[in-house]
Amino acid sequence: MAGGWLGPRKPIGGAHDAAHGLRKTLSWPHLVALGVGAIVGTGIYTLTGVGADRAGPAVIVAFAIAGAVCAFAALAYAEMATLIPTAGGAYAYTYSVLGETLAWIVGWSLILEYSLACSTVAVGWSAYLVGWIQSLGVDLPAQLLAGPHAGGIINLPAVLVALAIAGMLIAGTRESATFNIILVAIKLTALTAFVVLALPFFDADKMTPFMPYGFGSHVEGGTTRGVMAAAAIVFFAFYGFDAVATSAEEAKNPGRDLTIGILGSMAICTLIYMLVAISAIGSVSYIDLGKSSEPLAFVLRTLGHPGAAWAIGLAALIALPSVILVMMYGQSRIFFVMARDGLLPRFLSKISPRSGAPTTITLVTGVFVALVAGFFRLDEIAELANAGTLVAFIAVAVCMMVLRRRDPDLPRVFRCPKPYLVGTLAVLGCLYLLASLPTHTLTRFAMWNVIGVAFYLAYGRARSVAARNEAAAG
Numbered sequence: 001m002a003g004g005w006l007g008p009r010k011p012i013g014g015a016h017d018a019a020h021g022l023r024k025t026l027s028w029p030h031l032v033a034l035g036v037g038a039i040v041g042t043g044i045y046t047l048t049g050v051g052a053d054r055a056g057p058a059v060i061v062a063f064a065i066a067g068a069v070c071a072f073a074a075l076a077y078a079e080m081a082t083l084i085p086t087a088g089g090a091y092a093y094t095y096s097v098l099g100e101t102l103a104w105i106v107g108w109s110l111i112l113e114y115s116l117a118c119s120t121v122a123v124g125w126s127a128y129l130v131g132w133i134q135s136l137g138v139d140l141p142a143q144l145l146a147g148p149h150a151g152g153i154i155n156l157p158a159v160l161v162a163l164a165i166a167g168m169l170i171a172g173t174r175e176s177a178t179f180n181i182i183l184v185a186i187k188l189t190a191l192t193a194f195v196v197l198a199l200p201f202f203d204a205d206k207m208t209p210f211m212p213y214g215f216g217s218h219v220e221g222g223t224t225r226g227v228m229a230a231a232a233i234v235f236f237a238f239y240g241f242d243a244v245a246t247s248a249e250e251a252k253n254p255g256r257d258l259t260i261g262i263l264g265s266m267a268i269c270t271l272i273y274m275l276v277a278i279s280a281i282g283s284v285s286y287i288d289l290g291k292s293s294e295p296l297a298f299v300l301r302t303l304g305h306p307g308a309a310w311a312i313g314l315a316a317l318i319a320l321p322s323v324i325l326v327m328m329y330g331q332s333r334i335f336f337v338m339a340r341d342g343l344l345p346r347f348l349s350k351i352s353p354r355s356g357a358p359t360t361i362t363l364v365t366g367v368f369v370a371l372v373a374g375f376f377r378l379d380e381i382a383e384l385a386n387a388g389t390l391v392a393f394i395a396v397a398v399c400m401m402v403l404r405r406r407d408p409d410l411p412r413v414f415r416c417p418k419p420y421l422v423g424t425l426a427v428l429g430c431l432y433l434l435a436s437l438p439t440h441t442l443t444r445f446a447m448w449n450v451i452g453v454a455f456y457l458a459y460g461r462a463r464s465v466a467a468r469n470e471a472a473a474g
Helices: 027-040 042-083 090-097 102-133 157-173 175-202 229-236 256-282 287-288 295-302 306-319 321-340 357-375 382-407 419-435 439-463 465-473
Strands: 218-220 223-225
Touching: 027 321, 042 090, 042 223, 042 229, 042 256, 042 287, 042 295, 042 382, 090 102, 090 157, 090 321, 090 357, 090 382, 102 157, 102 306, 102 321, 102 357, 102 439, 157 321, 157 357, 175 256, 175 295, 175 306, 175 321, 175 382, 223 357, 229 382, 229 419, 256 287, 256 295, 287 295, 295 306, 306 321, 306 465, 357 419, 382 419
Parallel strands: none
Antiparallel strands: 218 223
16 A cells, blocks of 8 residues: 555555455456447437538548547556456546545546436437337427426436436346347447448548548637547547446456457447448538438438438437446446445445345436436536546556556556557547537536545545555554
């Protein structure tokens, strides 16, 4: 145990008693599916159009840039997750390498990432459900389909799907992960069908001018445009692989399974995104594509495939809950490990003897996500999820580089190639994307962390298990 002005550090690979240790139930197929389940979601179904509006055909470059930044971060994650195979992901690594104070800030940021992303997808799923039902000629009470800020009382479908996913996670991690594999298969099948139907209509003329709004971010016509402006937005479509790292303590063979899970899910999703973007941009006008809120369905309808457009909408309706499942899983594990460390109320880290899952904190997470999804508009505040993710990615890359210098001889199951170059590129890329976010988003993110630090100083620091252990040892 070591400490300093940034607070105590937890020992790497510290053990936990049976009452507060998670059961090892996941193998690498579960982890790959968890990663793909989190990454492939509302982003690819909607952000292709948003990116086209901001970058034109060069949205393909924006996807590549966002994917590259995430790939650098994924390499750092793979080394840290196999070196410190415990629940908590970036929070746990920061705690062991940089200290408790920074770990709290990273954990608090991750709570923001997972909760807002989870609630946003729940609201998006509700919109898909309502639209699909209305296409069958059935009208539902408007007051039960939107929160107070949108003229309704509560977004009931969003609340119900959030609570249903929470119930599934309470039933057990392995059961939830197995169900997630089925949902991921449906999503991948739908996106593959889109590429097969759209790619034959590829027309090189639609790719010109390739970069109509330039590379850097700038305001044009009231909209922030440029390749980097698009990259800062489509980044949302990539993150989620970090949820795999939060499952480290439940992996049967962490060294092998986490490496395959993190890098495998990133490789699969990057390939899918590039193919989908090329197919969409090359088959219809990027100007028309940028005006559509459902770009993939728009492309198929334009190409004369209305039935396929309807089917892809149905596939999204069926499969999007997998994103909610993985994000809620990730958030509950962050909450769980912070409670186990004493920074949140300790009773929240109680494990169910039947399922081996942290049922109390999963229920609390589910209710919290359901309330946010049911009563709040998340159109602007959802961008806060990106800010929280970027901070976590920066922390993991820094932890990897610091630990390489501080403890170069630690046994590493996966060694990141050229760690200082990869780590530096991950940090610089994330900082660039962070700076590309709107000013009001960064302001709100700072306010969120001010609240978090105040809570830590008032509650968590005095109850820290690591601090108590350090005091007892010294």
